[in-house]
Amino acid sequence: MSEPAVVPDMITVMSQQPPSRGQRRKLRTRTALIEAAQEIFAERGDLEVSIQHITEAADVGFGSFYNHFSSKAELLDAALAEALESHAAWLESVLAHVDDPAEVFATSMRLTGRLVRTRPQTARVLMSGRGALLSASYGHAPHARRDIEAAVAAGRFVTEDIEVALACTAGCLIATMHLCDTAPEASVEAIADQTVLNVLRMFGMQDDEARRIVALPLPVDEPPSTTL
Amino acid sequence: MSEPAVVPDMITVMSQQPPSRGQRRKLRTRTALIEAAQEIFAERGDLEVSIQHITEAADVGFGSFYNHFSSKAELLDAALAEALESHAAWLESVLAHVDDPAEVFATSMRLTGRLVRTRPQTARVLMSGRGALLSASYGHAPHARRDIEAAVAAGRFVTEDIEVALACTAGCLIATMHLCDTAPEASVEAIADQTVLNVLRMFGMQDDEARRIVALPLPVDEPPSTTL
């Protein structure tokens, strides 16, 4: 998989109500392909499957693939970008009313970690992106950066290097989400919250305050049932 | 890539002096295939390349591939396992004389992070293993676990869950190694040391002590020139 270089064009189109019936039909096909790719990728861990297999899973004519993508890698990029964007939009909407940046940051992580149980397929797609979850220039990454910077400005976090801090945050989150897959009997919630506690400690937060933030009631239990 | 399930058989064979000339010839072919796979993987980020391409890169007859591996995935597992084992052996030999487990732990991380500059190909292979660097049951993972447990027992680390701690450590390290690739102008050494400082803070270590450990002189600059 290559880095998802270009991206938000189609996503922008998708968030507006597309004008014509024809546009909507085209979008349906594209969406079916992306969803099929996400499912296959989540199940198999890669997209090493024929384009024919993908179009069959999407219930789309084989040739239609090339109306939308010129290679499997391009489809995979689009699938990852879509997952990143819709996850970010969900977090943003759920946490819009919270003021404390440390709380927004921590609760975002707790909800993301819980995806392993609530939306296993989405979780696997996000986990696969080579850290794109927090290193891309779109999706949730800019929000996380903004939260960390605000928390530092407010004197709640201490960190010497924001880039390293972001990478470590993403690394802890993704690695412990993988851990949930490895140890299926373990509690996803406990692992996610323990991870956030670790990260807050990494940011120099006092133990009691970190524990308070990690034990806050969550605003919602699950992401909306349709991610696309 | 699947998890590297089976593994150490051949590695065990490799560490002993193989008995006969024939055994050595066979091992040479196998090693050539593994090295070629590591190189291709480091360059391309995957092994989506024909077996013929691999055997040509290894300068080995096409059919010989099947004397050693029955699929590309199997070769990839072996290549990852080899990288994990030889890296662990190097760390172990370099740090054998150090007593303080916190110091062994931290210096291992600092040296591993520096691989991005000293052995870029090895670094990419280790980075790719879905956290296998510290979650496998072989390689450096058991050593890291042992070091953390000893440090906790000695009262130098605080952590509530050793599994989460290991995963976070691996996650921080791998994610910041990726960061080095993204920002090639940044100092690999500074990023590695900052990462270890973050992790030590995550383990509840006092700031001044963490800074001391991260600034210790390194026992060596580079891994031995032949990893295989």
Next chain:
DNA sequence: ATTATCTATAGATCTATAGATAATGC
């Protein structure tokens, strides 16, 4: 004599495109 490597190839894919069909727009 045995074992590993190499060469050549049959059969099974898989990709990309061309042309036909169906849906929309006006």
Next chain:
DNA sequence: ATTATCTATAGATCTATAGATAATGC
């Protein structure tokens, strides 16, 4: 009339194996 989808297929791989060649062991 235009645009997207679908079906069918040519050409290009790619895999796995069979048989030939070369290297070792005794």
